[in-house]
Amino acid sequence: MIRHHLAAALAGAALLSAGLAAAAVPPGVNDCLECHGDKSIEKTLPGGGTLSLYVDLQAYRRSVHGNSGCATCHVDAKAPHEKLGKVSCGRCHADAAKSYAGSSHGKLRAKGVTDVPGCDGCHGKHDIRKSADPASRTFRLNIAATCLRCHKDRAIEQKYNLPDQKVMIAYEQSVHGMASRKAGLTGSAVCSDCHGNHGILPGDDPKSATFRQNIPTLCGKCHSGILEKYERSVHGKGMRAGIAESPVCTDCHGEHTISKVSDPNSPVSARNIPKTCTGCHDKEAISSRYALPKKRFSSYMDSFHGIAVEYGMTKAANCSSCHGVHDILPSSDPASSVNKANLPRTCGKCHPKAGPNFAKGSVHVEVTAAKALGVFAIRMFYIIFISALVVLFVLHVGLELYGRWREKKEGASGGKGGAQ
Amino acid sequence: MAEKDQRIADGEAVEKEIEAALAERLSGLPSEQADAVRDKIRRRVQEEVERELRIRAASDRKEAREKEKQVEEGEKFVRFNRNFRFQHMVMFTSVILLIITGMPLKFPDFVLSRFVIGFWGGIQNSTIVHRIGAGMLIYFMVHHFLYTVLTRDGRRDFVLMIPGLKDARDIALNVRHFLGKTSERPRFGRFSYIEKFDYWAVYWGCVIMIGSGLFLWFETDVMQFLPKYAIDMAHEMHSDEALLATLAIVIWHFYNVHFNPDRFPGTLLWWHGRLTEHEMKEEHPLEYEEIMARRAGKPPEVAGQ
Numbered sequence: 001m002i003r004h005h006l007a008a009a010l011a012g013a014a015l016l017s018a019g020l021a022a023a024a025v026p027p028g029v030n031d032c033l034e035c036h037g038d039k040s041i042e043k044t045l046p047g048g049g050t051l052s053l054y055v056d057l058q059a060y061r062r063s064v065h066g067n068s069g070c071a072t073c074h075v076d077a078k079a080p081h082e083k084l085g086k087v088s089c090g091r092c093h094a095d096a097a098k099s100y101a102g103s104s105h106g107k108l109r110a111k112g113v114t115d116v117p118g119c120d121g122c123h124g125k126h127d128i129r130k131s132a133d134p135a136s137r138t139f140r141l142n143i144a145a146t147c148l149r150c151h152k153d154r155a156i157e158q159k160y161n162l163p164d165q166k167v168m169i170a171y172e173q174s175v176h177g178m179a180s181r182k183a184g185l186t187g188s189a190v191c192s193d194c195h196g197n198h199g200i201l202p203g204d205d206p207k208s209a210t211f212r213q214n215i216p217t218l219c220g221k222c223h224s225g226i227l228e229k230y231e232r233s234v235h236g237k238g239m240r241a242g243i244a245e246s247p248v249c250t251d252c253h254g255e256h257t258i259s260k261v262s263d264p265n266s267p268v269s270a271r272n273i274p275k276t277c278t279g280c281h282d283k284e285a286i287s288s289r290y291a292l293p294k295k296r297f298s299s300y301m302d303s304f305h306g307i308a309v310e311y312g313m314t315k316a317a318n319c320s321s322c323h324g325v326h327d328i329l330p331s332s333d334p335a336s337s338v339n340k341a342n343l344p345r346t347c348g349k350c351h352p353k354a355g356p357n358f359a360k361g362s363v364h365v366e367v368t369a370a371k372a373l374g375v376f377a378i379r380m381f382y383i384i385f386i387s388a389l390v391v392l393f394v395l396h397v398g399l400e401l402y403g404r405w406r407e408k409k410e411g412a413s414g415g416k417g418g419a420q
Numbered sequence: 421m422a423e424k425d426q427r428i429a430d431g432e433a434v435e436k437e438i439e440a441a442l443a444e445r446l447s448g449l450p451s452e453q454a455d456a457v458r459d460k461i462r463r464r465v466q467e468e469v470e471r472e473l474r475i476r477a478a479s480d481r482k483e484a485r486e487k488e489k490q491v492e493e494g495e496k497f498v499r500f501n502r503n504f505r506f507q508h509m510v511m512f513t514s515v516i517l518l519i520i521t522g523m524p525l526k527f528p529d530f531v532l533s534r535f536v537i538g539f540w541g542g543i544q545n546s547t548i549v550h551r552i553g554a555g556m557l558i559y560f561m562v563h564h565f566l567y568t569v570l571t572r573d574g575r576r577d578f579v580l581m582i583p584g585l586k587d588a589r590d591i592a593l594n595v596r597h598f599l600g601k602t603s604e605r606p607r608f609g610r611f612s613y614i615e616k617f618d619y620w621a622v623y624w625g626c627v628i629m630i631g632s633g634l635f636l637w638f639e640t641d642v643m644q645f646l647p648k649y650a651i652d653m654a655h656e657m658h659s660d661e662a663l664l665a666t667l668a669i670v671i672w673h674f675y676n677v678h679f680n681p682d683r684f685p686g687t688l689l690w691w692h693g694r695l696t697e698h699e700m701k702e703e704h705p706l707e708y709e710e711i712m713a714r715r716a717g718k719p720p721e722v723a724g725q
Binding site for chain 1: 528537543598646653680
């Protein structure tokens with residue numbers, strides 16, 4: 001009804017009377033488009049550039065707000081008008097506005113930093129769509145591109161001391177990124193699944209979902225079966241007990257770079273897992289602090305298993321073949337796959353006839369008199385035997401060559417003597 | 421000249437015989453056909469005779485050359501018989517295979533190791549090649565054992581290989597000779613102490629390597645009876661003995677048969693098994709004298725050869 005009146009007034013009256021009418025009643029979409037429907041409408045910015053003031057009616061009509069009027073958001077709009085006040089989405093979306101205000105984006109925004117996105121930075125302006133709409137910037141499959149608009153920008157990364165842009169762009173090649181980009185799986189994790197959306201916080205903030213202690217819970221949102229195993233493992237228990245060195249998901253799998261176990265470049269691939277585990281288990285400080293057995297890597301690499309894996313025989317046992325993966329338990333635990341009582345079964349996964357003799361002797365053989373006397377004695381014997389024989393060989397060969405040289409010299413000088 | 425005349429005469433006699441035979445067989449045919457057949461056969465016989473003469477002449481020349489050579493170098497003595505040479509070839513082929521597929525496992529950080537494993541197309545293949553080499557070495561060991569027990573040469577050589585006091589005296593004398601203390605040199609029999617060492621090193625090496633290797637090859641079966649630390653000990657033994665064997669071959673055997681200035685870069689003894697009279701006198705004077713004495717003592721046998 002109001003619109004009807006307005007239309008009549010605008011059609012019949014002079015510009016001045018129209019202005020008076022608008023002061024009383026908010027202008028409708030068609031009123032605004034009188035001016036903003038013109039593609040060439042723009043304003044000059046203080047810096048010297050120009051800003052287009054054109055509004056695409058089609059896009060607006062298709063947007064989630066397309067059925068309301070301009071004045072719903074631009075509350076101070078009248079026709080014609082000077083610069084309008086800021087649009088506040090929080091008038092309707094109070095919860096989102098509240099969590100945004102607490103986020104790292106929001107805090108910076110409050111300080112007047114304009115590089116960080118406001119609502120429109122991610123959601124758009126007149127063309128905002130529901131996140132369930134595949135054309136929306138916040139549709140699951142589009143979120144990575146939306147975030148990466150800023151987060152692969154080197155200038156921004158450097159200006160705000162963020163991780164190198166490669167860190168985040170690596171997501172595109174990760175198992176999650178490939179699943180959403182290539183296969184279009186909407187169930188695959190996108191940025192906001194881990195980092196949150198409006199309330200996004202940096203990983204070092206204890207309230208952040210990506211804070212180290214929160215990571216197992218975070219990954220467990222989707223990988224709940226694995227979380228359950230992890231919670232029972234020595235690593236999971238240690239992590240929940242607040243032991244800082246106890247690994248969480250990302251310590252082994254990586255973060256943005258997470259890839260499949262079958263990917264040879266993955267830190268948890270059969271080829272790389274010994275190095276990944278020994279990243280902690282070869283550290284003197286960690287082994288000492290938690291009284292863990294030492295020399296796990298070198299003793300593994302001395303075994304045929306280690307050498308074969310090093311040369312690419314991935315069917316040979318790596319750490320996880322015996323110790324397990326998410327469910328690793330210390331060998332002292334009767335439920336552990338490497339508990340002495342369970343070793344025949346664990347070895348039997350690859351060596352079908354494995355019996356109790358497999359458990360007699362250490363698997364990680366440390367060649368010392370105390371830990372493996374037989375092997376140590378053989379090694380000592382051979383060190384002495386080989387050294388002695390090599391010395392004798394070289395001595396004999398050297399003596400013979402010396403004898404030949406001496407004979408030749410004497411023969412030569414003798415010959416000369418005879419000639420004189 | 422007389423020889424040639426004899427040959428021509430022989431040829432004529434053969435021709436006459438053939439003519440007679442042909443005349444009898446072809447008597448039933450018309451004369452034209454008979455002539456054609458006769459011509460054809462004559463030509464063929466002629467060709468055949470010429471070919472045979474050429475072959476004879478060539479073999480005569482070769483014989484003459486060898487006679488000449490023998491006068492220069494003296495008699496050839498068979499040191500290693502065909503059976504023994506075959507054993508040696510099987511052994512060195514298997515040992516080379518075993519070393520090049522085994523050493524990369526002992527020294528995975530060595531720059532060439534990755535290349536050598538890659539040469540076989542990965543570790544899956546190189547472990548198969550290692551087992552093929554192992555099979556050859558086991559075959560060699562069995563063959564040599566039977567050779568030692570069953571053949572006269574084998575039994576004789578085995579007895580001669582047993583180290584004795586003379587070897588100790590030879591070593592002492594050789595060292596004094598090298599140092600110039602004496603001009604006298606040890607006079608070796610069929611096997612010098614150097615060769616005896618080589619032989620027993622292989623014996624010892626084969627026993628340890630095959631024994632420990634079988635433990636590793638059939639580890640699951642072995643562990644039906646023995647604890648895991650027995651396998652660990654076999655592993656250590658296999659690895660260390662492999663290094664010892666390789667060093668013994670590379671330093672001792674290679675010097676004595678390849679890099680020794682008298683022999684560089686090696687002789688073909690392993691292929692033809694023969695030594696010249698000069699080499700026999702030089703390297704195995706006692707054996708040479710023994711052979712000569714035996715010939716003098718038993719003249720009929722020598723004359724028979």
